[in-house]
Every structure is written in C-alpha cells, then in structure tokens.
Amino acid sequence: xxxxxxxxxxxxxxxxxxxxxxxxxxxxxxxxxxxxxxxxxxxxxxxxxxxxxxxxxxxxxxxxxxxxxxxxxxxxxxxxxxxxxxxxxxxxxxxxxxxxxxxxxxxxxxxxxxxxxxxxxxxxxxxxxxxxxxxxxxxxxxxxxxxxxxxxxxxxxxxxxxxxxxxxxxxxxxxxxxxxxxxxxxxxxxxxxxxxxxxxxxxxxxxxxxxxxxxxxxxxxxxxxxxxxxxxxxxxxxxxxxxxxxxxxxxxxxxxxxxxxxxxxxxxxxxxxxxxxxxxxxxxxxxxxxxxxxxxxxxxxxxxxxxxxxxxx
Numbered sequence: 001x002x003x004x005x006x007x008x009x010x011x012x013x014x015x016x017x018x019x020x021x022x023x024x025x026x027x028x029x030x031x032x033x034x035x036x037x038x039x040x041x042x043x044x045x046x047x048x049x050x051x052x053x054x055x056x057x058x059x060x061x062x063x064x065x066x067x068x069x070x071x072x073x074x075x076x077x078x079x080x081x082x083x084x085x086x087x088x089x090x091x092x093x094x095x096x097x098x099x100x101x102x103x104x105x106x107x108x109x110x111x112x113x114x115x116x117x118x119x120x121x122x123x124x125x126x127x128x129x130x131x132x133x134x135x136x137x138x139x140x141x142x143x144x145x146x147x148x149x150x151x152x153x154x155x156x157x158x159x160x161x162x163x164x165x166x167x168x169x170x171x172x173x174x175x176x177x178x179x180x181x182x183x184x185x186x187x188x189x190x191x192x193x194x195x196x197x198x199x200x201x202x203x204x205x206x207x208x209x210x211x212x213x214x215x216x217x218x219x220x221x222x223x224x225x226x227x228x229x230x231x232x233x234x235x236x237x238x239x240x241x242x243x244x245x246x247x248x249x250x251x252x253x254x255x256x257x258x259x260x261x262x263x264x265x266x267x268x269x270x271x272x273x274x275x276x277x278x279x280x281x282x283x284x285x286x287x288x289x290x291x292x293x294x295x296x297x298x299x300x301x302x303x304x305x306x307x308x309x310x311x312x313x
Contacts, residue, residue: 016052018239026188027236029229030069035241038066045077047092056092065153067112068191070229076112085110085118085133098133109154119156123148128161128174142174155190155197162190162197169199169214182214193230200227203235218244 016035021027025040033050043060062081069075072090079086083106085098098118100107105124112118120129121144128144131137146163155162160179161172164187171180186202197208203226204219218226223235233244 012243014050014052014234014241014243016048016241020046020048020052021236021239021241024225024236026066027225027227027234027241028066028069029227029232029234030072031229031231032072033229033231034069034072035234036066036069036075038064045092056090058088058092058094065189067153068189070191074115078110080108083107085112087112103136104129108148109151111154111156113156119154119161121146121148121151121154140174142176144172144176146170146172146176152187153189155192157192157197164188164190164199169208171208180208180210180213184214191228198228202226205233 014035020037023039023041024037026038028036028038030036034055035048035050037046037048038044039046040063043063045058045060045064045066047055047057049055060079062079064077064079064082064086067076067078074095075088077086077088078084083100085100086094087096089095100110100120104120105122107120108123109121110118111120116132116134117139118131118133120131121127122129126143126145128142129138130140132139144161150166151163152166153164155164159174161174163170163172166187167183167185169180169182169184169187170178172178184199184201184206188200188202191198191200198217199206199208199214203221203223205217205226205228206214207217208214218228218233220226220235220237223237224239225236227234228246232246235242235244
C-alpha cells in the first residue's frame, strides 16, 4: 500500500465544537463542504455547514446506514432493523420511504443506484435483486449466496457488484463470479467518484485499481473517523475536525526522496556528479580553501536539513 498521509498537510481546524463531535459514530462530507454527523447513541443525523452552523437534524428511531451525501438534495439511508430505505432532502426532511417488508424476505443491504432503481441483497432467498421502486417492479434477480457476516456496504457500477465487509473487499459479476478480493481493516463504506471506487475505513481511504489492487490515498492511524469530498480530506481526531487539501496531501508523496541519493542532492546544487569526488587543486596556494568544495558541502547540508524538516513535519 502507498502511504501518503502527512500531518503537515493540515490546512485548518474547522469550527465544530467538541460537543458536536463527541460520540460521533460516523461523519460524511458533501461536495459543497457541508458535514453530516451520525450518532448511534441517540440515532441522530445532523447536517452542519463548514462554519459549524446546524442546517438540519433528524432524530431516527432505529439505526440507519447513510449510503452517501454526494447529492445533498437526495440522501439515501437504509435500515436493516426497520427493513426500509428512506431519502431525505437538503434540509434533512424525509421525501420518500420504501418499505421492503411486504414485498421481499429479509434485506441485509440496499444500494440506491439512482432515483429509480435499488439493488437489494435478500438474505432469506440468497439473491441479488434489481428493483425499480418508482413503478414497483423487479427488473432482475440473481442467485447470490455470499456470507453476510460483517457486511458493511454494497455498490453496483458498470455491471460489477462491490461487496464490503469489515475485513475484505470483494467484487463480483451479477452471475456471482468473483473477479477480485483483498483484505482490509475496518471497512465502512464505498464512495464512487466518476470511475474511481474508494473505500472508507475508520482511519484511512483506499482506492481500487483494477491493475494494482488497493492503494492507500489517505491515512492517519490516530484518527477516529475520516472522509473526503471532491476537494478535501476530513478527519475527526481528539474530538476536533481537521480539513486537508487534496493537493497538500499529494505533495509530500511527490517531493519525498531518500536522503542518501547523491544524484538528488547534486541536482539541487546545479553541479555535475563528478564534483562531489573532485579533490582540491594541488597547485592552489597554501591556506586558501577550495571554494567549490565548501559551497557543495554547504548546499548538501541545506538540502538534508530541508528533507528532514519535510519528513518530521
């Protein structure tokens, strides 16, 4: 995995007080910079702007899983306990509810593909169901006999079924052919950005690459919760909310170089490689120092100091 998180990339601490962040079970950020805090203690789901002003709040009666908030006008939430999916608007008002109890067996996971179709994992029949909730019709139904142990999320994109558990990501075709599997730690949910599939865990964000597998794009082992939108990474750490610029996080990866590579140092000084081994001119008058060698040593010290500061920061 590629470790690219750097604490020096922090731009600012966002002004959400610790009482709002305390006991947060999950946090999501939409692409407008609004933040959503879910607390399992009282099943509350609260929306704030980037300055900490509350924009809306829902008090739920049973646990719900928030699928994503990328479209803040239509946020899908699924409850295994209530066997229903609901959609809320930008003010956190419920705009639609879909009851699965009357039509299906026991739905363990639901994914809203768009504003018409749902994908449902039915545990009682071990089937994957493509359901049009606008006209109440089942489009397709596929045998899907997977283990539902520790199942945390599902995503369907380009005829691939992405299944996430706490310890694995698995990708299938609709015919239940496994095409990819990889271990991970504390998987929480998927996020799709165009063709990019991301996995959010407790303290890291991973990217799926069909050729390379899973690579880490953001990580902080001390974070309690992490998330991202199209512009920034977010984390809750010590009941404080931090925002990191995507460019700032990528920069350490591009600049970080091993300290013991002489060619990198020499490129910084603008001197050719052989200068580092060149002896002082033996015909030089006694007592006169070799200015070229002294300057090179001084440049090397400056570059090494700068490299250490980047790594330690």
